[in-house]
Amino acid sequence: MELLRNAVRPYAWGSRTTIAELLGRPVPAPHPEAELWMGAHPGDPSRLDDERSLLDLVEADPVGQLGSTCAGQWGNRLPFLLKILAAEEALSLQAHPSAEQAREGYEREEAAGIARDARDRNYPDPTAKPELICALTEFHALAGFREPQRTVRLLRTLETPGLAPYTELLAGQPDSDGLRALFTTWITLPQTSLDTVLPELLDACVLHVKERGEFDLECRTVLELGEAHEGDAGVLAALLLNRIVLAPGEAIFLSAGNLHTYLHGTGVEILANSDNILRGGLTPKHVDVPELLRVLDFSCGEMPILRGEQVSPGMWRYPTPAPEFELSRLQWALGERDEVPLHSTGPQILICTSGAVRLLDTEGNKVELGRGQSVWLPASSPQVHVVPVEGAEAQVFRATPGAIV
Template sequence: MELLRNAVRPYAWGSRTTIPELLGRPVPAPHPEAELWMGAHPGDPSHVIGPDGTERSLLELVEADPVGQLGKSCAGRWGGRLPFLLKILAAEEPLSMQAHPSAAQAAEGYKREESARIPRDASNRNYPDPTAKPELVCALTEFHALAGFRDPERTIALLKAIETPGLAKYAVLLEAQPDPAGLRALFTTWITLPQAALDELLPEVLDSCVKHVRERGEFSVECRTILELGESHPRDAGVLAALLLNRLTLSAGEAIYLPAGNLHLYLHGTAVEILANSDNILRCGLTPKHVDVPELLRVVDFACGEMPVQSGERGSVDGPSAGKSASDRRLSVYRTDAPEFELSRIEWEAGDDGEIAVHDVGPQILLCTAGGLLVTADDGEQVELRRGQSVWLPAADPAVRVRPLSGERTQVFRATAGTC
């Protein structure tokens, strides 16, 4: 059981206040800070801090003793690699629109690009590793996103509400086939439009969105989002693609799960994100980075409808609880079908100092996001966890118990491997 020192990723879309404030550093930071990484990702692994203050890369620890750090089952299934990466995500501006491959697509794509001898760090490389990249994002503040294709009937209503001469034919196209196949046809048409056609259509769409917002139309939130994206990327087909996606506003504690093929775009807010330990991204647009349209179309899932929003399943950390004890009500588990990870949230209201057992089920990271926490192992070892701090619990360590350090509201997120 050791504290972690974690890497901060300074992407341009990040916030200059959120992560520094969480870590107790001066605000604002000199540059945007977008993500705080907790895990054993080769690009920026966490470092464990020993009792004497010395540090060692978590990646090195896992590679040196995969069974002790991960457990026999987890190490065997994932080839001695920690299968998940935990993050704090602080989005001040929209990210790129993207989707991630399934395990089979990633393995095939990686093999193909290796055979073509495309360097793994090349800008046109789609598959730097052979693994899937499902992810789940849980809001810490109000969090805004586009995710999954909206029901076609609602999208037809949106297109008609902002109809322009250039847009009318596309509404007719989807109206003739209001299903996933029709969405695929319209999406493909839009992201392959010649730049000259985009330069003619996009200003029409943006002007109509302005009018719709001024008139306080039914789709004002969606139109404001299109205007925001259009201002940053005035000649990008991704602005049109955004018209097809569900517009979501998550409250703190709410989460969405993004399986393989889900087209999504994080807009603004702070969240805890857990994902498979992979770098495989197929971008759609709203970015200067590489966009491979044929490969994107092979990966994107055009299933449509409302995007499920989770609040967490109440119960014990390691499974649903049949009881109604006070400790159960502190626990929320975000269930997915991802074998790489599971995310839980434990929360104490002010004045509650009850202790909760965290069962020993394999490698774990605990991240404190509010208040302070005392982590006590069954062998008597203790670690204090302050807001913004995290601790690594190897599989070989004894089980631990957690409780607040004081009477203030306390919150901790727990990342584990999925069913190994």
């Protein structure tokens, strides 16, 4: 069992309070802090108390650290990255490729001689990037294409002259193909057209919010995005996506091709250890529309909300089809003292998000985790039990590879 020291990523959309408070540092931080990374990502690997990086540790002893199954399946790499994500503003509108798309795109860009750190590089690595976000606070997101008939009702409610032809385009084909046609049209609109359509849309949203209409939340989101990203086609695309509000403990899984953005809130995010992102707007970064359209999944309907399946007293897991990771939540109410055993033949990372817990293994070793602290458990560790300190309320999130329980 090794305590971890983790990198904080200072993206502009981050919070100046959330991560600093979690880590017990002065608040506010001097600049926005968006993500706390826990894992062996080459860009910012976690470090142990003796200054070794987790990446070096895994590379030096992949079977001991990962277990033979995980090491063999993932080429001696830790397949997941665990994060605390703190969003004060919207992230870029984005989607991630499947494993097959990532391999093909990576090989294509390698053959073309595009530098892996080039601004216009889409595939810096050959791996998929599924992800799951579990809310720690109320968490707001756009994810997945809304059922088309409801989107038609939204567009007809707003009733702007500029939107009318696009509304009828979707009304004439209210299915995945119609969504593809409308999204493609919007994402490729010339700036002169956007400069006409978007102001009309924002005025209509202001009126709808004043009237507290059916689509109040969707319109408020469009207004926020329109103010922050003037003239951006991603503001139109936001009209097509499910507007989601997660309560603490609820989660959504983003599979390959799911168009999404996180808007506001704090969550625990787990994802495959990959940097492959195809952006669709709401960002000054590179947007490759043809490549985005190649990976997007235009399946539509409500996004499933995951609330966790209780697998034992004190432990809930969030099952997904992702082989790279699985997220579990350990929870104790005030006065509860149940020991939770961590059965695993693979590596684990745990982070305490509230209260304090004690980890004890069958060889008598123990580690105490306070709020904001995390620990690495290699596959070769003896079995570990977790118990709250002094019966206080406590919460811990646990990351493992998906195929290993």
